[in-house]
Amino acid sequence: MASEPTLVHIVDEVPELEGVERLPMVLALDGFLDAGNAAARAAQHLIDLSDARVVATFDVDQLHDYRARRPPMSFVRDHYAGYEAPRLVVRLVRDTGGTPYLILHGPEPDNRWEGFARAVRQVVERFGVTRVVTIGSVPMAVPHTRPIAITHHANNPELVPDDSPWRGELRIPASAQALLEVRLGEWGHDAMGYVAHVPHYLAQLEYPAASISLLEHVERAAWLTVDLSGLRAEAEDREAEVARYLAANEEVADVVAALEQQYDAFERAENEGSSLLASDQPLPTGDEIGHEFEQFLAGLSGPEDTDGPDREE
Structure with a gap:
């Protein structure tokens, strides 16, 4: 019987x-669970803070669907150049106190999830990882003016x-990292x-506030110390951009205000142990919110919009 092709090289x-004796591994996969690019930005922040060494490399050719997620490359005048091949790797990094830990990051596998889980198991057992901590983010009907909720x-x-x-x-759609947690x-x-809850209307932008919240939880779960000052500056800039946009777009500001009412009503109901359905709050319908979100996102990406927050490339 033929042996299974190797998916990871350690x-x-x-x-x-x-x-x-204690070695955590942080896992952040780009793609499905990454609204606002929160997990990917958090992972990159951790890597930027330390000299990172690659200690394991996954065979992306066996895991990636190139036609579904085409990697970028450059065309320079008369030839192709600068192909950015996708990479799924494990790096050895250190926190601000010098404590070593691992970080597994890159695109979520499109194929062979079970094989990917077995490959991660090899990494865990080879290096003696004591705890795997995954991070992700999803779009939710929440306002950006309230604390970021975490599941x-x-x-x-x-x-x-x-x-x-x-x-x-x-019942939710599965993900490679969710399956990995089960198998581990x-x-x-x-x-x-x-998993950070990112406002729907900011899910297509880079949202560093969610990255900060995720890393604060990683610090506690993985016994690490992380310098978040750079991310906090990015988050303040993003909040200022959104505030300027809302000040210039009354209809979108009204939608955010309605979401604030809904959020506060739910929080009061939770604290009082009563129903989460607040009958005294005039909430917009799903169609109304969807329509405003579409206009909001169209405004952010429209070529003539000069007041909206800058889209991250």
Whole structure:
């Protein structure tokens, strides 16, 4: 019987990890769970803070759908150049206190999720990873003027610090990192994660405020110290851009105000233990919100719009 093709190539010798008893690994996959580019920006911030060394490389050719997500390349006058090949790697980095940890980042695999999970298991067991912490973000009907909500999850109940705001069972689309958490639990490895709730109307922009919130949770979960000053400056600039845009676009500002009313009504109901349906709040319909969101996003990307927040490339 033919053996399974190798999906990950791991460095043989990593002397920096000799004697390390507690080694977390942060995982951030671009794509499905990355509204506002929050997880990818958080991962890049961690890498930028330290000299990063690649200690494992995944075979992207076996995992990536190039036609669904075509990598960028340059055409210079009369020839092709500068192909940016997708990379899915594990890097060894250090926090601001010098503590080593790993970060697995790159595009979410389009294929062979089970094989990818087994490959990550090889990395975990080869380096003695003690905890995997995943980060992601999803668009939600929440205003940017309220604290960023976080959904936490884990394959070990002892790793969930607080009571979940969700009740019952939710049927959601699967992701590679969600499956990985399940499989790691079956193999006896702790994995947990955080998903930031990004305002719908900012989900297509880079939203560093969500990256900050994710990294604050990573600090606690992975016992790390992260310098967030650079990200905080980016978040302040983004908030100022959004504020200027809303001041110049009354209809969109009205939608955000309605979302604030809805958010506050839900929070009051939760605190009082009553129904989450606030009958005394005049909320816009789904069609009305959708229409305003479409106009908002069209304004952000329109060539004649000079007042909207700048789109990140």
